[in-house]
Every structure is written in C-alpha cells, then in structure tokens.
Amino acid sequence: MKKNILLIYTFLSVSLLCSQDQVLDLGVDGKDLTDINFEDSVLVIKASEGGGAYSKEKNIEIKYINLPEQKILYTLNSEKDKRILYHNQDGKIVISATDGFVGYGSNKDEIFIDSDGSEIGAVKDFNYDDIEWLPGTRKTFFIKSNLISVGPKKKGYKITQKNKGDEPAEWLLYKLNNSSLQESTIPVKLPPVTGKEEDVGYMLMDVTDTGFYVQSKTFSPTEAKDDEYDSQNVILKKYDFEGKLVDEIPFKIQIDKNKYRFAKADLPQGTYQKSGNRSFIAMPTSASTGSVAIDEKSKSYYLMSVLFGKEGNEGTFLRVEKYNFSGEKQWEQTHKFVDKVVGRSALETRISPIITNDKIYFFPKDYTFKSSKQNEVFAFDVATSAVEAQKKYNVLKGSLKRTEVWHSFAYGSIVEGELSDNLLLDTETLIGFRINNGVKEYLESLNPEDEIYFNSHIGRDGTIYMLEADYKSQKYKLLSF
Secondary structure, eight states: OHHHHHHHHHHHHHHHHHHOEEEEOOSOTTSEEEEEEEETTEEEEEEEEEEETTEEEEEEEEEEEETTTTEEEEEEEESSOEEEEEEOTTSOEEEEEOSSOOSTTOOOEEEEEOTTSOEEEEOOOOOGGGBOOOTTSOSEEEOSSEEEEEEEBSTTOOTTSOOOTTSOEEEEEEEEETTTOOEEEEEEEEOOOOSOOSSOSOEEEEEETTEEEEEEEEEESTTOOGGGOOEEEEEEEEEOTTSOEEEEEEEEEEOOTTTEEEOOOBSSOOEEEEETTEEEEEOSSOSSOOEEEEETTTTEEEEEEEEEEOTTSOSEEEEEEEEETTSOEEEEEEEEEESSOOTTTSTTEEOOOEEOSSEEEEOOEEOSSSEEEEEOOEEEETTTOOEEEOOOEEEEEEEEEEOSSTTOEEEEEEETTTSOTTEEEOHHHHHHHHHOHHHHHHHHTOOOSSOEEEEEEEOTTSOEEEEEEETTTTEEEEEEO
C-alpha cells in the first residue's frame, strides 16, 4: 500500500514539474522588487535595497528580459535612484533618474538606454502637459521608431463637453526619434463629429509602429433616450506620424431593441476610481457603448459592445464583431457572462481583451462590491468565434500590500475556497488559472505561510509567463506554462 502511495506521489510530482518551467534565474533574490513591467515579448524589472521617503535606494538593478529567447538582454546597475518609464520591443528603455528623493521637487532626468544597455542621450524638454490626458488612455507610447505623445490640446478642452458639429477637434502629436533624439510637435485637426455625442468627440484607441488610431461615434436615432437606441455608428480613423489621415473605417452596431439595450462599461478605455465610499469608472463614452480593439498582427478589428437584456432576456452580454482591415465582417458573437444586469448601468464592469493567435480572452470583473462575485473567464476563437466559457469565480477578494520601499506596492486577488488565502493573483494569473492546467496544478500545490504575489503575461502564442514574488523572503521566480 505504501509503495502504491509513493508511486502516485511520484507521478503527481513529475506531472507537475513537466507542466511548468522556470524560465531563468532573475538574479534579484535578497532585494526588493519595486517594478514589474510585462508587455508583448518583454519583461523589464527593477530591484533595489533600502530606500524610503527621505533616503535613496541602494544597489539598484534594472533588467531587460527577452521572454521568447528566455534571456536577460542586459542589466543596468546604479547607485542613483531610477524609475522605469517606458520600454519597447527592441531593447530600448527610458528611465528617470532622481536625486534620491522620490517625492515632489526631486531632480529628474529622463535618459534613453540603447538595446545594448548603453546610454544614448536624454529626453528633451517637451511639456507633456500641453496634451490633455484622456481617461483610460495611455498618454505616452514608446514604439519601435519614436516616443509618441498624442491627444487633445489642453487649452479649452473638457472631456465632458459636448462636441459641436461645426468645430474641429484640435490635437497635438509629439514625437521623439529613438535613435537621433530629434523631436517635433505637429498640430492635428480632427474633423467635426456630427450627430449626438454627449461626452467626447474623439477617443485615442491605440498607437502602433505604423500610426495612431482615434474613434468617434454617433447614435441612432440621434434624439432617442438610452433605451430607444437601436444602433450606433463607430468611425475609426488612422493617422500617420506626420499627422495625415491614412485610413477611415466605418462600423455599425445594430441591436434588436426589443431584446437588448446598450450599457455603459469600460471596453477597454476607462479608469477605475474611488470617491469616498463610491467606486466608478470615468467614462470617455456616453450611454451607448462601442469600442474597437486593433490587432495589426492579424490585420483585424474587434468591435465590442456591452448590452443589457430586456424582460425575458435578462443578463449582461458582450457582443464582439470581427472585421478584416478592408472593413469586411468576419463574424459576430454575443455571450451572456452575467445572469443579471450588473449594477445600475454597469459602471463597475471592466472589459479589456487579451488577443492571442488562436483566441481572444475576456475577464469582466465586477467591482460593485469589495468582494467580486461571479466573475467569468471566457474566450472567442479568432477564426470561428466559438465561445469557451470557464468555471466562474464565486468570490475574489482584493488585497493590497506595501513593500519595504514606501512608494511601491503589490496588488492581487484571493480566490476564496479554491486557493490558499496567501496566494494573490493579478488579472492575467486569474485567467491563466482557469484556462491552463499547468497554472492550475502549480497554484493548487502551493500553501505558503506568507503572502506570495503573482504577475502574469499571456503571450501572443498562448504561453503564460508568471512572475512569483515572495516579498517577505525576497525570493522571486519567473515561470512559463
């Protein structure tokens, strides 16, 4: 009997080891990990010793890691306090060096680091405040050729103002060449938006290596109340980095208003905020929602909208429509992810897609209560639109923990009833736990005495990279599944 138990234990241990691999030794054990930056095929981290509100960090290391090649491209060492600002996929990063005091009034220099880790110059003196920040939108993008900042001119622009049909929107495009460090600022005039738009005329949707995309919307009928809308027109415009319009793609979302009504939701733009005891999403869209995710790698657009079911069709639905770059519709899929209407107007629902070669993943999280309930991970097959819905999370509890350095913290969700309360998972780890047996088996095997945080990134090929951080013992692992 003991022999059989030993064989079973050995089999389970071997199965678990085969399901996950430690990518490489990060070489930062014994330090405080204060920055973790996953993006596409890159991980950039910062580790240091000491630090605090009035003392500088010591023995700082910034590491640039190529995930598919599973190697550290270079390591920067410094006694001067530094913060990672931006990084791209070609091995370049921008860091901010301070005088050791990280609060207001600190002296800062923004420095370009080349793909071999050598310094190639400092960021020039552009006033980023000249460009208005749009809720939920990154203000600055660091792409292959340029550092880009683009958005409305701050002067006279209000996110809540009604866009007048006879007035163009005035934007600024700032670019700084990554190699020559030559900078330029280009005014961009976006044509007037006609029709009813209650909050904002244009929304910045994405900046890629080939240009930037803005979106506008009108609704039909234009004078209807929210429940009476049966369609909305979404227009996506692409501009190059000279500020010239190079493409314009119109979309139309048509719904059966006897079965559905449009909802407010974050998809994917919008920021989660708290004001006193009230939580809300600062929305750049009006009562009807529609948002386009741009996938240049597969030359596809994903048009998304959140719908509430009407009587006899209760629930909250996500509708996704896929188009190719010629504007031809490939498929349409509607999935009910909650059996009720979420909140009064779904302001607490956040939806952001994760696009891979085979599937597009969604994980709407209900922030209505401190403990999120009935959260569902689901995916659409990018070729066929087939839905794969996973077992729902019954309760997720958020936890925030400050690290030894005062200005850094870690956040994660506790999966109540399924995992140890000392395991705290970020959003992509929560997705990985549902879609990948290796991630599931590994997390279920852990029962630590102290809190461990997990930050994950789902790569384009479906590989899940997971950084495991034990801040108390200052030990870290980078795993792949």
